[in-house]
Amino acid sequence: MTVAWKKRCDNNHLGHFFVDYMRKNGNAICQIDAATGEEESCASVLSRSIRLAQCFGKLGLVPGDTMVIGGRNHLDVHIPFYAGMISGLPVSGIDPALKSNELKCYFNIVKPKIAFCENAMYEEYKHTIQEEGHNTKIVTFGAGDNSLDKLMETYQDLQPQEEFQVAIFNTDEVYCWLASTSGSTGRPKVVALTHSHLLQMLDFFRIPPAKNGLRRTALNLSTLHWLSGLFNALLMPIHHIKVQTSTPVTTELVIDIINKYKPAGTLFTPTLIAPVLHHENHCDLTCFDILKIGGSKIHSELLSSLKARLREDTVIYLAYGQTEIGGLSLESFSEESLTVANVIGTNEPKFEIKIVSPETGKEILEPNVTGELHVRGPRMACYYNDPKETExxxxxDGFLKTGDLFYKTEHGRYVFVERLKMLLKYKNYQVIPPEVEKVILTHPGVADVCVTGVPHPDDGEHIVACVVRRPGYHISAGDIKELVAKHLSPSKHLHGGVVFLDTLPTTASGKVARLQVKKLVLSANRE
Structure with a gap:
């Protein structure tokens, strides 16, 4: 990447990239907290980021020292991230609500030298650091003796910002991002991505500028512990005003923000799209130039409903990627996706992709046969401080085993099926939850559904459907069971019953929390 920088060098990195475009945007608005209406300019964000980077130097931090950020999406949360990029400090974004026992897992892997957290979480962080014996300075967001503002006030002898120079280091060796990725697979892991990894991914996540050149808003719903939150923080301010909220994200709030700020683009998860479309409060989606959808499988019916609410020229962009890949490896656009549900086409020639049988380990060459997706390319990452997990x-031969099931069509397009570990086993039959979910979603009284299983001593697992009713409908468990029995073979019938919920539990990124659902149905009233 070419960066206009007065001290040109061979090791331009994300810090150079950030400083360059923030200086160019000057007094233009950089970010808005929709919860409070507060605004901040690019010049102010850059000034605070540089000042904090100078503070890091005063604290003795050097490139390679690690940082943890656990905060809500207020106007302060990205300042340490930007300062870390400038200084060469690898950043690990973590869920701001993690408690001490959960924090231990990440702290023992990352071993942070400095940690940023909400005021209310100070004691949790302090307890974890003391109990585990880490040498970590804690800085809080908000007022107080340990606050971010207090830290920047402490050092009065900082050099003028005009003389500040971004740190120089090897972009292939110094990590930028330590991504926590527990997902659905159990214990936490931390994926290490270098500046070079992420510089190669910038074009995939960037939202193009408006045709008239004006700075419109873009909506950031991802917190920093998700890779999408990193790219939103980094890329949205280039051409847009980053709008986010310091309060918990609810359907009502998302609708209000879209109606008020009319964003040109955002990243949506399928689990957020459905409640927005079905909510009694109307959401005007015609403001969007581009919608990026990822995080989980989207059913073709939902995609069709979404497209009907958008402008004809709005681009719907489906993407598949993993943190271990450093971002995206497959993508598709709406016209293609509406033809074959969840079709995703190869997006970059640099990637080698194949489908492998989980049972035999052999590559599947026939079309329409499901297997595990294996990916090999230039951005493959490792697990930080965990060589065994990486191996x-x-x-x-260097392919990443993604743990995701795909098949390839006759036309060479890849179709996402499900997470390999989310497969259910009824007797000797494998049951793919989305196949059953797709049938249940055809009922007009169903707003959302998640299919899981409960253990059975003879049959392995019995299939259970967790259903969210659409307002105004009074559907019964019998209605759902009958629908499934009518369209699917006996191995996919709801032998475990139906559970009715007000909402499906989700992760912080908006995905359905399938492991939480699986635990929930064990004690729920199954009809």
Whole structure:
């Protein structure tokens, strides 16, 4: 990447990239907290980021020292991230609500030298650091002796910002991002991505500028512990005003923000799209130039409903990627996706992709046969401080075993099926939850559904459907069971019953929390 920088060098990195475009945007608005209406300019964000980077130097931090950020999406949360990029400090974004026992897992992997958290979480962080014996300075967001503002006030002898120079280091060796990725697979892991990894991904996540050149808003719903939150923080201010909220994200709030700020683009998860479309409060989606959808499988019916609410020229962009890949490896656009549900086409020639049988380990060459997706390319990442885990997910010839099931069509397009570990086993039959969910969603009284299983001593697992009713409908468990029995073979019938919920539990990124659902149905009233 070419960066206009007065001290040109061979090791331009994300810090150079950030400083360059923030200086160019000057007094233009950079970010808005929709919860409070507060605004901040690019010049102010850059000034605070540089000042904090100078503070890091005063604290003795050097490139390679690690940082943890656990905060809500207020106007302060991205300042340490930007300062970390400038200084060469790898950043690990973590869920701001993690408690001490959960924090231990991440702290023992990352071993942070400095940690940023909400005021209310100070004692949790302090307890974790003391109990585990880490040498970590805690800085809080908000007022107080340990606050971010207090830290920047402490050092009065900082050099003028005009003389400040971004740190120079090897972009292939110094990490930028330590991504926590527990997902659906159990214990936490931390994926290490270098500046070079992420510089190669910038074009995929950037929202193009408005045709008239004006700075419109873009909506950031991802917190920093998701890779999408990193790219939104980094890329949205280039051409747009980053709008986010310091309060918990609800359907009502998302609708209000869209109606008020009319964003040109955002990243949506399928679990957020459905409640927005079905909510009694109307959401005007015609403001969007581009919608990026990812995080989980989207059913074709939902995609069709979404497209009907958008302008004809709005681009719907489906993407598939993993943190271990450093971002995206497959993508598709709406016209293609509406023809075959969840079709995703190869987006970059640099990636080698194949489908492998989980049972035999052999590559599947026939079309429309499901297997595990294996990916090999230039941005493959490792697990930080965990060589055994890194070795376990890569084949001997360097392919990443994604853990996701795909099949390839006759036309060479890849179709997402499900997470390999989310497959259910009824007797000797494998049941793919989305196949059953797709049938249940055809009922007009169903707003949302998640299919899971409960253990059974003879049959392995019995299939259970967790259903969210659409307002105004009074559907019964019998209605759902009958619908499934009518359209699917006996191995996919709801032998475990139906559970009715007001909402499906979700992760912080908006995905359905399938492991939480699986635990929930064990004690729920199954009809």
């Amino acid at each position: 376990s997910v890569f084949t001997e």
